[in-house]
Amino acid sequence: MSKFKFQIDPLSSQLKFQQLVDSVIDAISENRLQIGDILPSVNQLVKESSLSRDTVFKAYAELKNRGIVESVPNKGYFIAKATTKVFLFLDTFKAYKEVLYGSFLDNLPENFSVDLHFHHYNIDIFEKIITENIGRYTKYIVMNFDHERVPEIIKQIPPSKLLVIDWEVHTVPEASTIYQDFGQSLYDALCSGLDLIKKYRRFVYLYPEFTYHPVESIVYFEKFCKDNFIPYEILKNSKKLDVKAGDLYLMVSDRTLSRFLDQCADRNLIIGQDAGVISYNETPMKKYVKDGISVISTDFELMGKKAAEIVTSGESIHLKIDTHLKVRASM
Incomplete structure (x- = not known):
């Protein structure tokens, strides 16, 4: 046990019993505690740390509940499994x-x-x-x-x-x-939907000022449009979003997707007919919104x-x- 000692920070906002639990888990992760090693008794730990018996018992009970520690009558608490x-x-x-x-x-x-x-x-x-x-x-x-x-x-x-x-x-x-991949993979994904994309008069990529989405996606979006003779626009100011009939929009932000949906509702535009949208990144709800939002996404x-x-x-x-x-x- 010379390698291990409970670490308690009296100034921490974390509950003391949780600090005891984390102290054991940290020591196991760092190989300072191994299966079979014995932990200090409750009395010993109360004396050394000035913690209450309830706090120590609660920590040991949590460790036992997780299966990390086992107790043996008259012998004490032992490490039961590596965490x-x-x-x-x-x-x-x-x-x-x-x-x-x-x-x-x-x-x-x-x-x-x-x-x-x-x-x-x-x-x-x-x-x-x-x-x-x-x-x-x-x-x-x-x-x-x-x-x-x-x-x-x-x-x-x-x-x-x-x-x-x-x-x-x-x-x-x-x-x-x-x-x-945010470059060639975007290009290839768009190519797979080329026929649907071409039914629109223009393809607009809304890359808002607040996004951290990789800039290389702009390069490959532009390449896709040029290679396939598709009129396009790259819009970098989200406040200038002005949804028009005949346009298809690529959205990297769900915040701007929401604005697109609002504008379509206000202008009585039927999504998928009057104006289209492709959203980046699949989420559990996009398959249900407006009968389904098309997505470009990794798994x-x-x-x-x-x-x-x-x-x-x-x-x-x-x-x-x-x-x-x-x-x-x-x-």
Whole structure:
């Protein structure tokens, strides 16, 4: 037991019993505690930490409930199974990210625990959260974004413990990646719906000022339109959205999709006949809205499943998840 000691921060907003639970899980993840190791007795821990007996009992009860710890009468509490802690760092928690997150959790073994964080594309938050959590986890799953400081920050994580997901930007060569492609895959997806796209007089890509969607999508959208002689517009000011009959719209933001739907309703435009729309990123509700919104999307459920497989196996992998056009009534 000389390698392990409970860490309690009296200034933390986290409940003390939860700090005790996390202290054990952290130690197991870092191999400072192993199966069969004995934990301090309740009396010993109360004396050493100045915590109440109720707090200590509650922590040990939670560990027993998770199957991490077992108690033996007259002998004490022992580590019963190894628990692996995973650091999951997403950009934002939108509906399609919830699909990824749910799939990831569903495919992890019970002895894995996940701490979820968000950076909201804020580089200072990105740096602070990663720096504060170095050395605390067995695996780090990170959604990078396109910022010049990301490479130096991400280097703090050992490549063998790093998995970059969703966007293959500022990746570390030795680290694993599971990603979608925002360039050629967009072009190919649009080609699969070429006949439907050509029934409209113009194709408008609304790339709003507030989006972090990869800029390379603009390049490949423009290439698709030019290669197929399709009149087009790239609209970068969301306030200038003015839905007109005969136009097809590509939306990367659900906020602008909502504005499109509102304008169609106000102007009595029938979606899929008078004006069309393709939305980026599948969500559970898009198949039901207005008899179905067409989407260009990668498979976020598969991405979550593959991420869980990599975390569980420890293998190194570089995997692109395909992007497809799902045609629904909105085209």
